[in-house]
Amino acid sequence: MNKYNIISFFGFLALVIILPIYAWYEPTQRADAQDDLQNQYVTDASVIYVESCAVCHGIEGEGIGATPALNNAALQTAAYEDLFKVIARGRYGTAMTGWHDDEGGPYNDYQIQQLVALIRYADWTQIGELAAAQGLIPPTLPIPSVDPEMVAQIIEMSPETGSEWAAGFQLYASNCTVCHGIQGESTDLGLPLNTADIQSRDAEELIRIISEGVSGTAMVPWHNALTPEEIGAIVGFLQHWDEIEAEGVVLTPPEPVWVDIDDPASMLELGKRIYSTTCVACHAEEGSGGTGPALNSQQILTTRSDEQLRDTIVSGGWRPNSTMPSFGDRLTSVEIDALVSYLRAWEPTAPFVENPRGTQQGGGPPWLRTDDGATTTTPGQGQGRGNQGGGQGQGGPPWRDSGSPPGQSN
């Protein structure tokens, strides 16, 4: 073989080997680049969606009330131009206004393209997470803020009882919507309360249910979190909800908020806000304990890792019949991180609590324990430190939940 033959042989070899590799590689590379772009579009659009569209179409595109769902196959396969057009121009005569800046809306071509990509390609369960990861915390918990004008309007309804109803309305908004819904329509955690059945019930009966709770359910007793006057006010509100609604006073879903997720102070602030609306009924102010254990206690904070705290918040209680709800699909991971950092911040000053376990497990402060003999403290029952007693909920690590009747452990 002369040297030209050798060169052309290797040239040929190179062609035979490299061309197919290239031919295979190039399109995948292009597809990858396309995927990246698509993901970037969807990520950017999640913020726009949470800010502007979720109030009507729902945080997971599930549709709210009469507003159609967007998370459906028909829209995923709809023509690009049709989707672009409906978002840009809106639908005349409906609540769906035009969002393009040509129509007086806030978005340009590029942002509308991103929204189209979101509707076609997004995993809807991730929209809240995607937005939260960029600091826009979606209103995952239905805790509405009450407009002073609404309050004034309710007070005006009746000179005698208007201000009581208004107080009840506000208390309902901040304490009960998580489980019973903004319109009292219920969520997967509670029952509907805005019903003719509730309105026709005896006030005394409703007061009793709210004060004492429904044992073994997430409906905990409220008598230690709310005064009798406050509970009376809520019942007054519940029994006149239809009239109040007829005046056009309805709670609206909360707005999303921006949080600087890299700033520990704003994460703490977020954690505190969620805690004080969502956890306080069971774990009390400053984590001092009630139905649920005292979280602000050396016993819990020094023995639980962040991961363990997080797991309980995500998956709920681990004891049979625990009332600790799971929040994994109700809060974004950013919100759960914020809660963990809020609890963790108590650690340096956390007291040693005689009996950190909640009244549900026979612990908790004595004045909250039910006096049925099963949970009151009797001497020698391991009242006190750590796992000495091991009896019916009198101290001891939670995984050693013996369930034995009082006194038997001795």
Ligand code: HEC
């Ligand atoms: C004030 C409430 C409201 C807001 C905010 C809103 N929409 Fe709508 N949207 C509607 C209603 C109502 C319809 C149904 C209109 C009709 O009757 O055809 C609709 C229809 C749509 C449709 C067509 C659905 C179909 O099945 O044909 C799309 C797509 C859509 N909206 C996207 C968006 C996007 C994206 C945003 C945010 C930029 C948004 N919407 C914000 C109320 C709203």
Ligand code: HEC
């Ligand atoms: C952590 C979730 C949760 C919260 C918060 C909550 N509830 Fe409940 N509530 C429930 C559940 C679950 C039930 C159903 C209990 C049962 O199975 O009987 C219920 C039942 C009720 C009932 C009886 C309904 C009926 O049809 O018998 C009333 C009244 C009620 N709740 C009022 C309230 C009020 C008022 C508040 C706020 C102060 C509140 N709830 C907060 C979960 C909750």
Ligand code: HEC
């Ligand atoms: C309806 C009552 C209730 C609500 C609301 C509630 N918890 Fe709990 N929580 C409990 C109970 C009861 C336990 C005890 C665990 C068990 O029963 O398995 C518990 C346990 C815990 C623990 C585990 C403590 C340990 O021993 O490791 C953490 C952490 C916690 N809750 C955090 C929260 C946070 C944060 C919220 C608000 C997002 C919350 N809880 C809301 C009732 C509640």
